[in-house]
Amino acid sequence: MQTKETKAYGTTAIEQPLTEMTIGRRTVQAHDVEMEILFCGICHSDLHQIKNDFGGTQFPIVPGHEIVGRVTAVGNHVSKFKVGDLAAVGCIVDSCRHCEYCKDGIEQFCDEGVTFSFNSNDKLLGGHTFGGFSKTYVCDEKYTLKMPQFDDLAAAAPLLCAGITVYSPLRHWQAGPGKKVGIIGIGGLGHLAIKIAKAMGAHVVVFTTSPDKIDDAKRLGADKAVLSKDSEQMKQFGRQLHFIIDTVSAKHDVNSYLNLLRHDGSLVLVGLPPEQLEVGAFNIIHGRRSFAGSNIGGIAETQEMLEFCAQHNITAEIEQINIQDVNTAFKRLENNDVKYRFVIDMSSLGN
Ligand code: NAP
Ligand code: ZN
Numbered sequence: 001m002q003t004k005e006t007k008a009y010g011t012t013a014i015e016q017p018l019t020e021m022t023i024g025r026r027t028v029q030a031h032d033v034e035m036e037i038l039f040c041g042i043c044h045s046d047l048h049q050i051k052n053d054f055g056g057t058q059f060p061i062v063p064g065h066e067i068v069g070r071v072t073a074v075g076n077h078v079s080k081f082k083v084g085d086l087a088a089v090g091c092i093v094d095s096c097r098h099c100e101y102c103k104d105g106i107e108q109f110c111d112e113g114v115t116f117s118f119n120s121n122d123k124l125l126g127g128h129t130f131g132g133f134s135k136t137y138v139c140d141e142k143y144t145l146k147m148p149q150f151d152d153l154a155a156a157a158p159l160l161c162a163g164i165t166v167y168s169p170l171r172h173w174q175a176g177p178g179k180k181v182g183i184i185g186i187g188g189l190g191h192l193a194i195k196i197a198k199a200m201g202a203h204v205v206v207f208t209t210s211p212d213k214i215d216d217a218k219r220l221g222a223d224k225a226v227l228s229k230d231s232e233q234m235k236q237f238g239r240q241l242h243f244i245i246d247t248v249s250a251k252h253d254v255n256s257y258l259n260l261l262r263h264d265g266s267l268v269l270v271g272l273p274p275e276q277l278e279v280g281a282f283n284i285i286h287g288r289r290s291f292a293g294s295n296i297g298g299i300a301e302t303q304e305m306l307e308f309c310a311q312h313n314i315t316a317e318i319e320q321i322n323i324q325d326v327n328t329a330f331k332r333l334e335n336n337d338v339k340y341r342f343v344i345d346m347s348s349l350g351n
Helices: 044-050 153-160 162-172 188-199 211-219 231-235 281-285 299-311 323-334
Strands: 003-010 019-026 032-042 067-074 086-089 092-094 136-140 180-184 203-208 224-227 241-246 261-269 290-293 318-322 341-345
Touching: 019 136, 032 086, 032 153, 032 323, 044 323, 067 136, 067 153, 086 153, 092 136, 153 162, 153 188, 153 299, 153 318, 153 341, 162 188, 162 241, 162 299, 180 188, 188 203, 188 241, 188 299, 203 211, 211 224, 224 231, 318 323, 323 341
Parallel strands: 180 203, 180 241, 203 224, 241 261, 261 290, 318 341
Antiparallel strands: 003 019, 032 067, 032 136, 032 341, 067 086
16 A cells, blocks of 8 residues: 655654654545544543553654544545545544444444554554654544534544543443532643533532642533642542542552442443552442443544533643644643643644
């Protein structure tokens, strides 16, 4: 298969800064949509991957999986998109399409292994996939999302990963009126979880380690914001919450949060601390509680989430940067110094 060269930003080894490089994108196939990337968010998963936190990072790596762009070409069999449309790509760019999970629209659990937008084996070109820190992306239309109208397109980019990762469990565990939802960590995922859970009608309690985020959490819509290091404040929420979404990116104690669940409540992990977490048996046996997890969301659900956010005027709070500042942004993300998502203006990469 032929490729077309495109500019990108990536790194060739762990601990090395990202620099400009050239990658090959496949030429447009019958079902493909090619887009010029306008904006790309920076997710903590990009940081985990360039640091090889989980092992298995393939170098050179071009991160980026919160991609919005404008369609520049479509294949002969494409029916959903035309040149000039806005389009988006999130975490999933392919899957087997026939296993029970793909058929059920939960492609993220595909039996044969989903192809992620970066650092995944590329079934068509060989090698591995390259993400959105680049000029262009080419994706099968089946895995390409339609972008509804947003006032600020850059601020909508983080919905493609952070948004769906919290929307999916909020839907699955039925956030809504009468439900008390806890959110741990006010970062890229957590701040969108506050907005989405509120829009669903839930009562939202957030837990943060950062005193300067307490007032902000209320501005974002939280009903209560708790400094998690303050055990007196924590005690007040004992056995209060129907479920909790845990977005923390590093090792932390989940037991103190399990005890805030009502009977039959669930603590749903979406954060990916590289280290193992310990769960005390009595904290789940008592009250028949569940310790669960959730991984992004399927393509149809991602489209549903985009429509929901457009309808409720939900976008991320962002700090827009040029690609040349991406290494500083990663350092700041590592130091928990971003409110609340970096988004790269990809025009800064030049032609
Ligand atoms: P982020 O913006 O860095 O937010 C993480 C938040 O966790 C921070 O803002 C901070 O909130 C809290 N935190 C960080 N270090 C902590 C520590 N040592 N102890 C306690 N709290 C700490 O990251 P993100 O982009 O939202 O991603 C969060 C996690 O989700 C990452 O691990 C990422 O890889 C993972 N993720 C998973 C999926 C999935 O499908 N499951 C999808 C996307 C991302 P406070 O300052 O409020 O305490
Ligand atoms: Zn992500």
